[in-house]
Amino acid sequence: MAIFIGRAGHQDWHHHQAHQIALGVNALVSVESPQGCHTGAAVRIPAGVRHRLSGDIVMSIYLDVLSDEARALPEGRTLAPLEIATADVTRLIDALDETTLGVRRAVRRALGVIDLPTTDPRLAVVSAAVHSGSVRRDQLAALVHLSPTRFSHWFVEQTGLPLRSYAKWLRLTHAVQLLASGLSMTDAAHAVGFSDSAHFSRTFRALLGIDPSSALAEVRLQEG
Template structure:
């Protein structure tokens, strides 16, 4: 069960409410700055190299763009909310030093007042308030998050220099309609296929083909939000059929393309 709401005043801002009982997410990343609220039930957070963190009601999870993670229910129903927003917009709302703290890694904050503060900011999106009201609410909420000390902090484990070297591989993974052969990708950057897999994991947190699937779903979300029909979105991204697209989309978003598109 899930509900998505997008601001008409701030188009890149999206919030969701969901209830889950079964494993629903594979490791993935967003191209947005994201904030999660645990409202009820327990869940288990996994990062690319962080092991597991058990989340509890009242927790706030801060996830910068590009950070690989997954969060799935523990025992029984799990109720949560998420806000996704353009990362440049988010950091523009706070002082530079605060922005650095927000982007230092995945943070888990365990304070009821912060949970309530973020919930209030999300509510202005559900209410579709004007942009000035939304910006004021999120500026205050992000400032409070940046000033707080996380209960857990998973530092960014990606390698920016290596990502630059792997850019031809990532461009090819985005562009090709079919899965490129690992040997061909490795030749682009002078590596063996085994070196490439290790390098992609170190640079992005995912193996090459898993990264490609994630990048396709990130693009799918943009296309669906723009109003493109589901069938056209699947075709534009090179999926062989809609059922395959639905399966991959659900594994990354924990919702069907139809529910997400609204």
């Protein structure tokens, strides 16, 4: 899970590989996709949907597609408005100064996540493996006793994303953590497998719609 709060600014068209909840903090937020535009207090943007966002002060909650919170979201591959109480948005902002567990509780409350849906137990195995650094298809397929081809289809069925796209997102988020902890852009890019800082910057803009230097200027890292 990642949460960013600040001015929306100018964004290019982009498509990140995590589910996003965009909340207008002091005004409505608008999200445009090729299928149309939604304006409201909160908009759900499914992973992989090409879009651009506009508003004033916006809180963006990014949910890893393998997370419990992501599985509790309504299914769908298009933009959709969400009903989130103003008090819950205030609690979310206040929770950013708390522990990671406090932030997660505030997010779950805002999204109305009470009872988590049942899930394929193989997904937990794959999630643990990919977050420990194993993203090769044949290795992951073997863990859950599927052929590599069948595993690719199964992963899309479970997450809505191809494994390759999800792996690229993980590399990007790891680089963001390294940048926030003090590494240079070049060193962070090389550490996670990008050929150079220019390659990292292009990927960052394609997945998040803005350049990394401006996006990360005031990032505060809270891990857990």
